[in-house]
Amino acid sequence: MRTTSIISILLVVAATSACRDAGARTTFSEAQTVSAATTVGAAPMFALSPTGKRAVAWVSAPGGGTDGRLYVSTGGAPSELRDSLGPIEPHGEAPPKMAYGPDGTLYALYAVGKVVPGRRFPMSSLRLAKSADDGRTWTMPVTIASDSAFGTRNFHALHVGGDGSLYVAWLESNQGKSKTFLTRSTDAGATWTPPVLADTNQSCPCCRTAIATARDGTLYLAWRTVFPGNVREVVVARSDDHGATWAPPVRVHADNWVFDGCPHAGPSMQVDSAGTVHIAWWTGKEGSAGVFYTRSSDRGARFAEPIALGTAEFSAPAHVQLALGSDRTVVAVWDDGTVKTPKVVMRVSHDNGAAFGPATLVSAEGRAATFPVLALAGKELTIAWSEQSQSEHNHEMAMAPNMKDPKAVKGLSRVGESTVRVRNGRLQ
Amino acid sequence: MIRISPACRARIASALTCVTLLAAIGCKPNADQDEAFRPIAVGQLVPELTVRTLEGDSARIAAGEPVTLLHVWATWCGPCQKEFPEIEAIQREFGPRGLRIVAVSVDEGDDDPVRAFAEDKGATFEIGRDPDGSIRRLYQGIGVPESYLISADGRLLVRQFGAIPEGAAAMRAEIEKALEASSQTSRSGELKRASM
Numbered sequence: 001m002r003t004t005s006i007i008s009i010l011l012v013v014a015a016t017s018a019c020r021d022a023g024a025r026t027t028f029s030e031a032q033t034v035s036a037a038t039t040v041g042a043a044p045m046f047a048l049s050p051t052g053k054r055a056v057a058w059v060s061a062p063g064g065g066t067d068g069r070l071y072v073s074t075g076g077a078p079s080e081l082r083d084s085l086g087p088i089e090p091h092g093e094a095p096p097k098m099a100y101g102p103d104g105t106l107y108a109l110y111a112v113g114k115v116v117p118g119r120r121f122p123m124s125s126l127r128l129a130k131s132a133d134d135g136r137t138w139t140m141p142v143t144i145a146s147d148s149a150f151g152t153r154n155f156h157a158l159h160v161g162g163d164g165s166l167y168v169a170w171l172e173s174n175q176g177k178s179k180t181f182l183t184r185s186t187d188a189g190a191t192w193t194p195p196v197l198a199d200t201n202q203s204c205p206c207c208r209t210a211i212a213t214a215r216d217g218t219l220y221l222a223w224r225t226v227f228p229g230n231v232r233e234v235v236v237a238r239s240d241d242h243g244a245t246w247a248p249p250v251r252v253h254a255d256n257w258v259f260d261g262c263p264h265a266g267p268s269m270q271v272d273s274a275g276t277v278h279i280a281w282w283t284g285k286e287g288s289a290g291v292f293y294t295r296s297s298d299r300g301a302r303f304a305e306p307i308a309l310g311t312a313e314f315s316a317p318a319h320v321q322l323a324l325g326s327d328r329t330v331v332a333v334w335d336d337g338t339v340k341t342p343k344v345v346m347r348v349s350h351d352n353g354a355a356f357g358p359a360t361l362v363s364a365e366g367r368a369a370t371f372p373v374l375a376l377a378g379k380e381l382t383i384a385w386s387e388q389s390q391s392e393h394n395h396e397m398a399m400a401p402n403m404k405d406p407k408a409v410k411g412l413s414r415v416g417e418s419t420v421r422v423r424n425g426r427l428q
Numbered sequence: 429m430i431r432i433s434p435a436c437r438a439r440i441a442s443a444l445t446c447v448t449l450l451a452a453i454g455c456k457p458n459a460d461q462d463e464a465f466r467p468i469a470v471g472q473l474v475p476e477l478t479v480r481t482l483e484g485d486s487a488r489i490a491a492g493e494p495v496t497l498l499h500v501w502a503t504w505c506g507p508c509q510k511e512f513p514e515i516e517a518i519q520r521e522f523g524p525r526g527l528r529i530v531a532v533s534v535d536e537g538d539d540d541p542v543r544a545f546a547e548d549k550g551a552t553f554e555i556g557r558d559p560d561g562s563i564r565r566l567y568q569g570i571g572v573p574e575s576y577l578i579s580a581d582g583r584l585l586v587r588q589f590g591a592i593p594e595g596a597a598a599m600r601a602e603i604e605k606a607l608e609a610s611s612q613t614s615r616s617g618e619l620k621r622a623s624m
Binding site for chain 2 (some may be wrong): 028066115173177178205258259260261262263264284312313314315316317337338339340341343
């Protein structure tokens with residue numbers, strides 16, 4: 001009997017230790033509503049300064065309307081950036097992007113929408129502003145990569161290379177076909193190279209792009225392309241001359257997902273100090289739908305067999321973000337689309353992406369949490385996302401099917417009822 | 429060497445089972461009752477849905493309504509723009525025979541851009557509005573465009589994620605079948621009433 005008890009106790013201890021190992025490697029603070037100062041908020045984004053300072057940004061509008069403004073905070077009250085050209089778009093898949101330069105300059109790249117007289121539909125413009133004081137004051141925004149203020153540029157990415165070069169990528173539509181472009185500035189955004197087409201093939205028109213650079217200056221660009229038969233796969237292209245020319249893009253994995261539409265789910269990509277390219281993405285392929293991760297150790301020529309981070313038979317579009325630590329840590333966060341109410345989950349690898357620990361829930365149960373972003377400085381982790389309460393979610397769902405009066409009119413909902421939540425964590 | 433009796437072995441086995449179960453439940457960080465994301469399947473009854481239309485009326489999508497092609501789209505969606513003439517062609521071909529098309533725009537904001545788009549494309553079918561994305565949650569959709577062919581008894585006949593393939597041959601065949609089935613049901617109902 002005594003032996004049985006000892007063995008049982010040992011087993012329980014072993015089991016609980018295993019749980020602690022798996023689930024408690026990250027300790028989190030309580031979530032805070034970073035957008036409280038602006039009542040509502042959406043499309044969050046982070047930037048990490050060379051000294052480890054974190055700036056968080058989001059878009060809000062008076063009354064949750066459409067007059068979007070950018071708010072930036074490094075811990076205190078947020079500062080506001082308005083653009084005289086038009087409202088800043090609060091688009092979760094095309095949020096404002098921020099990055100610090102080596103000298104501590106903070107750059108913000110965002111899309112402005114505007115109804116242009118004589119045109120039936122709003123157009124968009126990519127705008128760049130910079131701040132020398134962590135977003136408290138901003139320079140006059142400038143239009144990126146175009147003589148004309150408005151076009152169809154969107155789903156942008158912003159990256160600052162190790163040499164201080166600024167890179168901006170985007171999707172642009174011409175006669176119904178989207179293509180991926182990139183431009184570079186070597187003078188802190190004062191002038192830009194002419195836009196370079198990364199690939200002549202058609203790009204999926206509404207999935208965000210991603211840029212990363214290796215220590216040696218090799219530039220990588222990732223996006224979702226459209227292969228024949230409307231197969232929509234994520235590809236990575238490499239440039240050895242700072243974006244002037246591009247090698248043919250390489251498919252990270254043959255998901256074979258066919259979809260002639262707008263899924264709004266682009267990839268996330270990072271390059272580590274050894275030059276390994278890490279990439280995560282979502283696919284809607286039935287039977288194995290969800291979020292995957294893979295890496296390439298030969299400069300993007302080939303990618304390893306992907307790891308399924310969170311998949312099921314079906315998945316709504318999920319938006320994954322990757323961050324790399326200095327100690328072979330890879331962190332992936334995404335809004336899990338395999339469940340009806342999306343929630344933000346995280347998985348961590350401590351061996352440079354060879355294997356990942358189990359999923360940890362980051363957002364609150366019962367709330368619809370979407371479009372997470374993360375910043376990782378050493379062991380310190382910050383994750384932000386857009387959130388909507390379950391009651392708001394349920395209310396919207398209930399309104400549509402329960403309208404019995406055939407003449408009832410469903411009122412327009414306010415734009416931007418969501419809030420931006422932030423949670424700090426520490427990797428153990 | 430520890431000698432373990434059969435009774436003791438049984439107790440260890442039970443303890444091991446319990447520990448394994450505890451570990452399995454406890455280690456799963458989100459062991460909740462999350463309902464899986466699962467798009468509405470062919471053959472299922474569609475959830476009752478009423479959408480506001482641009483005309484200020486409402487369109488009910490449920491059992492007891494005509495055979496309906498529920499089309500979900502947005503003005504900013506390239507494939508939707510390309511597909512709109514096909515939807516209009518289906519309307520002109522099958523509308524007079526009883527097909528109802530409800531094309532629901534999920535554009536956020538006010539109606540003006542949606543109205544302008546529909547006018548520009550010369551749409552003669554009903555345009556619904558769902559700026560909250562309720563349809564996406566109810567039907568568990570992936571993105572836009574999406575199309576759902578729904579029978580008169582409220583069952584999903586076709587689920588099309590993405591644009592309907594050019595020519596829409598398969599969709600047209602399904603619409604034919606649905607309209608035929610619907611008219612047969614109507615005829616048999618009329619015969620029953622006549623014989624009473």
